[in-house]
Amino acid sequence: xxxxxSKLWTLFRSMFVLSACTFGGGFxxxxxxxxxxxxxxxxxxxxxxxxxxxxxxxxxxxxxxxxSVIIGYRMAGVVGSLTAVLGTILPPMIIISIISLFYEQFRxxxxxxxxxxxxxAGVAAVIFDVVINLASNVLKTKxxxxxxxxxxxxxxxxxxxxxxxxxxxxxxxxxxxxxxxxLRKKKGEAA
Numbered sequence: 001x002x003x004x005x006s007k008l009w010t011l012f013r014s015m016f017v018l019s020a021c022t023f024g025g026g027f028x029x030x031x032x033x034x035x036x037x038x039x040x041x042x043x044x045x046x047x048x049x050x051x052x053x054x055x056x057x058x059x060x061x062x063x064x065x066x067x068s069v070i071i072g073y074r075m076a077g078v079v080g081s082l083t084a085v086l087g088t089i090l091p092p093m094i095i096i097s098i099i100s101l102f103y104e105q106f107r108x109x110x111x112x113x114x115x116x117x118x119x120x121a122g123v124a125a126v127i128f129d130v131v132i133n134l135a136s137n138v139l140k141t142k143x144x145x146x147x148x149x150x151x152x153x154x155x156x157x158x159x160x161x162x163x164x165x166x167x168x169x170x171x172x173x174x175x176x177x178x179x180x181x182x183l184r185k186k187k188g189e190a191a
Contacts, residue, residue, distance in 0.1 A: 004076065008083045010041070011075055015068055015087030020095075022064070023119055028126045029064045031133070033071070043075055050137055058168050064088050145178060 014036050022029040030053050037043045044052070056066035065088055072084030099106055106112050138150045149171055156162040 008076055008080065011072060011080055012083045012087040014041070015072075015084045016091060019064060019088045020091035023123060027063070027130050028123055030067070031126055031130045033067060034133070037071060044071070046137070048074075050134070053134065058172070145174070149174060 018029055018032050018036060022032060033052075034046075034049050038046055038049050052067055052070050055070060056063045059066045065085055068084035068088040069081045072080035072082070074080070076083065135150065138146050141147075153167045153171060156167055157164065
């Protein structure tokens with residue numbers, strides 16, 4: 001029983017620290033979660049983390065909270081989900097509550113404004129790292145369909161301003177069709 005509490009504590013602490021130290025939105029935390037749960041703790045493998053990323057991006061709500069639900073459930077069931085979500089939402093709630101008390105001072109302080117501008121460069125670098133990792137994993141599949149979907153989705157988003165939700169649903173539909181035809185082909189070969 002003690003081991004379960006130890007895992008829950010590690011889960012809570014990890015999510016709390018990641019959430020407290022993540023600036024720049026959900027994509028930044030994905031890279032940090034990968035380092036923590038795949039490379040450091042070995043709780044997930046790389047493919048599972050990619051699946052978590054895909055699911056959390058497709059689901060409504062904040063990406064870090066969605067990822068916490070899935071990772072927590074994978075590690076310790078419903079209690080793990082609740083523990084991970086609590087660890088994820090506490091830091092922003094605390095920080096935003098403090099900032100709201102001093103909002104006027106933060107808004108007009110030139111040092112804070114400069115710090116926020118400088119932090120954008122770091123955030124952009126971390127997001128770029130996530131994009132490179134996700135793209136390289138798609139390329140590793142060596143599936144022309146997946147690579148084409150990635151390129152077309154990028155063009156549709158960046159150049160044609162197509163909604164991300166439309167792209168996600170179209171890719172999901174294509175993926176389901178691909179799965180259907182693959183299973184059908186395997187069934188035909190087995191017969």
